[in-house]
Amino acid sequence: MKKLTTKILNDVIQPRPHNSYKGTFGKVLLIAGSANFGGAAIMAATAAVYTGAGLVSVATSVDNFASLHARLPEAMVLDLNNFKPLLELLTSVNVIAIGPGLEVTTNNAQLLTAIIEKVSQQQCLIIDASAITLLAQYQIDLQHCQAQVILTPHQIEWQRLSGLTPQQQTTTNNYQYLQQIAAPQTALILKGAPSHIYFNNEAEIYENTLGTPAMATGGMGDTLTGMIAGFAAQFSNWHDAVLAAVFLHSYGAELLAKDNYVVLPTMIDQYLPQWMNQFAHAKDSSVNH
Numbered sequence: 001m002k003k004l005t006t007k008i009l010n011d012v013i014q015p016r017p018h019n020s021y022k023g024t025f026g027k028v029l030l031i032a033g034s035a036n037f038g039g040a041a042i043m044a045a046t047a048a049v050y051t052g053a054g055l056v057s058v059a060t061s062v063d064n065f066a067s068l069h070a071r072l073p074e075a076m077v078l079d080l081n082n083f084k085p086l087l088e089l090l091t092s093v094n095v096i097a098i099g100p101g102l103e104v105t106t107n108n109a110q111l112l113t114a115i116i117e118k119v120s121q122q123q124c125l126i127i128d129a130s131a132i133t134l135l136a137q138y139q140i141d142l143q144h145c146q147a148q149v150i151l152t153p154h155q156i157e158w159q160r161l162s163g164l165t166p167q168q169q170t171t172t173n174n175y176q177y178l179q180q181i182a183a184p185q186t187a188l189i190l191k192g193a194p195s196h197i198y199f200n201n202e203a204e205i206y207e208n209t210l211g212t213p214a215m216a217t218g219g220m221g222d223t224l225t226g227m228i229a230g231f232a233a234q235f236s237n238w239h240d241a242v243l244a245a246v247f248l249h250s251y252g253a254e255l256l257a258k259d260n261y262v263v264l265p266t267m268i269d270q271y272l273p274q275w276m277n278q279f280a281h282a283k284d285s286s287v288n289h
């Protein structure tokens with residue numbers, strides 16, 4: 001088991017090149033937020049924007065358009081329930097994240113199935129929250145997905161998918177089940193205290209050494225999904241980008257927990273640009289945990 005350290009942040013987060021523009025930092029399509037769960041879409045989208053994704057579009061219920069625009073004018077919106085434009089946009093982005101605050105419905109299962117079939121080798125597909133429940137409930141095939149897939153279940157979502165109870169979720173069982181259901185280029189972030197990261201084509205398992213009970217509040221995982229999307233959109237090595245996003249999420253929460261009893265997802269967002277700037281510009285020097 002390899003423990004993550006700040007080295008992963010120093011390795012992944014780079015100063016931005018001078019001759020860059022928004023396209024340099026990737027395009028994210030977030031599919032999140034059925035009518036009653038607009039907050040999940042806002043939290044995930046905010047984290048993607050604040051980690052520096054070049055362009056973020058959010059397919060969400062029309063009920064959430066006004067609140068999302070009010071909170072995050074940087075994001076563009078489209079209707080979650082109008083599949084044609086959504087699937088057209090899919091081909092032009094490099095990261096798709098699906099799941100936070102989605103209702104578990106047959107329509108959404110069809111959408112997820114269509115996305116899994118359509119994504120290409122050049123794209124990253126992050127499957128979180130209710131999209132994991134959809135995989136389990138509708139037995140959606142992941143094995144033939146061409147994209148780099150990142151699964152981000154918490155223990156109960158992983159139980160729904162794998163059938164493994166929390167007690168049975170040993171590294172051996174988790175790895176075996178991942179190999180059974182997923183294509184080789186798949187990562188599993190099994191969230192918890194601590195979180196573990198598995199890659200289907202690699203024997204090494206990574207442990208996120210940081211994290212705090214102050215993070216135990218609704219939306220913390222939605223924020224992580226947005227951060228992974230933002231990292232995968234702009235940093236070319238998706239493997240290390242995933243590890244860095246997981247680590248920074250907890251690193252930041254620990255910093256905030258020194259002065260706060262609970263760390264809200266929206267508190268993390270505000271500091272992401274500052275923390276990333278420190279790691280981009282303080283290579284090998286003072287920023288060590």
Ligand SMILES: NC(=O)C1=CN([C@@H]2O[C@H](COP(=O)(O)OP(=O)(O)OC[C@H]3O[C@@H](n4cnc5c(N)ncnc54)[C@H](O)[C@@H]3O)[C@@H](O)[C@H]2O)[C@@H](O)CC1
Nearest residue numbers: 037038039040099100101102129130154155156218219222
């Ligand atoms: N403001 C919002 O709109 C929010 C929307 N959310 C969305 O709500 C939907 C349902 O997600 P939930 O995760 O709440 O519900 P789930 O039904 O998927 O699982 C949560 C249940 O598992 C239990 N549990 C046991 N061990 C756990 C562990 N280690 N981690 C997490 N839960 C554990 C919880 O107590 C709870 O009963 C998702 O689509 C999610 O994205 C949540 O993210 C919360 C915030």
Ligand SMILES: Nc1ncnc2c1ncn2[C@@H]1O[C@H](COP(=O)(O)OP(=O)(O)O)[C@@H](O)[C@H]1O
Nearest residue numbers: 154191192193211212213216218219220221222
């Ligand atoms: N006690 C804890 N210690 C460390 N990390 C925690 C703790 N509680 C929650 N977290 C982290 O917070 C996140 C919660 O994700 P999730 O359960 O998906 O939340 P939500 O669906 O409400 O957004 C995960 O990254 C998890 O590792």
Ligand SMILES: [Mg+2]
Nearest residue numbers: 129154221222
């Ligand atoms: Mg979640």
